[in-house]
Amino acid sequence: xxxxxxxxxxxxxxxxxxxxxxxxxxxxxxxxxxxxxxxxxxxxxxxxxxxxxxxxxxxxxxxxxxxxxxxxxxxxxxxxxxxxxxxxxxxxxxxxxxxxxxxxxxxxxxxxxxxxxxxxxxxxxxxxxxxxxxxxxxx
Numbered sequence: 001x002x003x004x005x006x007x008x009x010x011x012x013x014x015x016x017x018x019x020x021x022x023x024x025x026x027x028x029x030x031x032x033x034x035x036x037x038x039x040x041x042x043x044x045x046x047x048x049x050x051x052x053x054x055x056x057x058x059x060x061x062x063x064x065x066x067x068x069x070x071x072x073x074x075x076x077x078x079x080x081x082x083x084x085x086x087x088x089x090x091x092x093x094x095x096x097x098x099x100x101x102x103x104x105x106x107x108x109x110x111x112x113x114x115x116x117x118x119x120x121x122x123x124x125x126x127x128x129x130x131x132x133x134x135x136x137x138x139x
Contacts, residue, residue, distance in 0.1 A: 007036055007102070007110045011133055012043045015102070015112060018132025022125045023047060023114075030116030030125060031058040037110050039063035047116070054115035060094025061113030061122070065101050067091065069108040072099030073123065098122030102130050104137065 012034050019032045029049035034042050039062070046055055064072045075095035078086045087095070097119035102110045112126040 004037075005104050005107055005109050007034075007042060009042070014133045014136050015129040016043050016045055017129075019112065019114060019125050019129030020045065020047065021132075022128035023116075026121070028117045028121060028125065030114050030122065031055045032125070032129070033058035033062040033113040033115075034129075035059075035062040035066045035111050035113070037066055037108055039066040039111070042110070050116045057094060057096065057115035058098070058113040058122075060092070061096060061099030061115060062111045063099075063113070064093045064095070065099030065111035065113060066108065067093070069101055071097070071101065071123070072113070073097035073119070076119075098126060100126040100130055102133065104134070 015034055023030050029047050031046040031050045031054040033044050036042055061072045076097050079095055099111055099113040101108045112129050114122040114125045
């Protein structure tokens with residue numbers, strides 16, 4: 001049997017706090033979604049002023065990144081590169097930048113999805129939250 005790492009609620013709170021701090025520092029109104037390694041939602045937080053649609057989009061980005069074990073931008077780039085048939089893949093993937101996998105010791109333990117500002121800024125916020133967790137794990 002293999003042992004695997006998994007996110008705890010405490011881990012998720014650290015990630016969410018890091019994401020929130022980054023968003024507030026830039027005055028960005030976003031929704032933050034954090035999923036486990038199976039793409040199942042563990043945290044959803046909509047900051048004041050974030051669009052209602054951002055809740056579904058952020059959740060989809062986290063789900064996509066967790067299942068694919070890579071950034072959701074990879075899928076956006078596939079479609080933007082002209083491979084439109086990729087839009088027919090099953091699983092309800094959200095092929096927009098802003099989903100980032102949470103990698104710990106080479107294993108994907110979950111993902112963060114952010115929505116509400118430009119996609120690159122969404123990804124920046126997600127990476128800030130993941131960095132907060134990784135810094136904590138180093139201690």
